[in-house]
Amino acid sequence: GDNGGGGGRELSFFADVDDDGKLELVAGRTVYEMDGSMLWNKTGLPQGYNAVADFDGDGKPDVVLVANAQVWILKGADGSVELGPVALPGGGNGGPPTVADFDGDGKPEIGVAGQSKYSMLKPDYVGSTLKVVWSAPNHDLSSSVTGSSVFDFEGDGKAEVVYNDECFLWVYDGQTGAVRLALLTTSFTATEASLVADVDGDGHSEIVMVSNGADPSGSGWGCNVAPWNQPDAANNRPAWVPPTGAPAYRGITVFGDKQNSWVGTRTIWNQHAYSVTNVCDSRDSACDPPNLYGSIPASMKQNWKLNWLNNFRQNVQDKGIFDAPDVTVSVAVQCSTPVKVQVSVRNIGLAGLPAGVNVGVFAMVAGVEQQLGIVATTKALLPGQTEVLSFSVPAGSAAPTDPYFARVIIDPANKTFNECRDDNNESKKVVAQCGPA
Secondary structure, eight states: OOOSSOTTOOOOEEEOTTSSSSOEEEETTEEEOTTSOEEEEOTTSOOOEEEEEOSSSSSSOEEEEEETTEEEEEETTTOOEEEEEEEOTTOSOOOOOEEEOSSSSSSOEEEEEOSSEEEEEEEETTTTEEEEEEEEEOOOOSOSOOOOEEEOTTSSSOOEEEEEOSSEEEEEOTTTOOEEEEEEOOOOOSSOOOEEEOTTSSSSOEEEEEEOOOOGGGGTOOSSSTTTTSOBGGGTBOOOOOOTTSOOOOEEEEEOOTTOOSOOOOSOOOOTTOOSTTSOOTTSSSSOTTOOTTOOOSSOOOGGGSTTOOOBSBOOOOTTTSOOOOEEEEEEEEOSSSOEEEEEEEEOSSSOBOSOOEEEEEEEETTEEEEEEEEEOOSOBOTTOEEEEEEEOOTTTOOTTSOEEEEEEOOTTSOSOOOSOSSSOBOOOBOOOOOOO
16 A cells, blocks of 8 residues: 555654544555555555645644645545645655744745755645745755755744755745755755754754765766855855865754754654654643653644644744743833834843734823824844834823833734743833923
């Protein structure tokens, strides 16, 4: 029968794809019940690689299939095609897919490596298609089935892609595909995938890369040829140079941030088809009790039903458990016409604060609290960063001698971030210091 990938590169895994409370074996175009019988088998589709998530928001699992440089989304219950196929930019075969919120819109997208492009695809159920949002350069001629992982290094709600091919270890911006990092390496490829975990237990994430050190130059797949042997400023890529006189990366290599500023994550990653809830970490809520570190849950939680997950091949910070942002505000009042209130929004937490934080500007008018308006942050704030916003008080709404203050406004029905404290979201009251007329 089918085994998920084929050609000696099988990557099947267990998930409850029909939502019956029992696990099935997901194997490419086929899903097996626990007794070995087929739940469904799509012989009209090619054999390939999978991921599972809820893409249409119905609370039910959907299955991603990547095969023959094409991508489909199938209904978990019966394998019927929901979206696709869409051609994968860059050709080749297409590697195991990742699922994460790449662009910070609260919905899952798909990342897949082809032969010469890494692409992010967004499901569009209204238009009944999979949209290719961006494609970034890569170099994977030896297999074109390499995997990848994703992680939100800055804690801003947008995941970055971690991927290594024959020539480079890449980190792509999840929203735009811009190259954030390109480190020289050398390796023949298969289905390997770099991953992210807190490998030294210091509370900060690291990148774990696997490579074999083989130089593909003699195969006609070389890195030391144009355009790779010249720097590419537009794609933030250095020139690839042979590792003459220095050892190539071989085996397992771990990279960390020089400032050790990457946010924390789990200290565990147990398999290629990692989905957080398929292995327990006693520090988080991914497993039901007894939740012993490193144990495999007897009854696995459905990843796609947890609002802090709904992902695949992504490591995470459990909400309320790992590092989180902490937003504070302060105000300064200018005695001008109109009165201007400078609102300083600062992140004193240990993870990034996403853009779009709403802050209300208030005044105590005749002893009664009056909301004068709202300002919003325009950029993500890393730990320790501040953004100063200016608000002009509408004429007649408050006097310079009235006390002014600011308060973070959080819509409980549409929270854009979770912070470690919510009892410090209001500034002190400040009165403008106006000199004599």
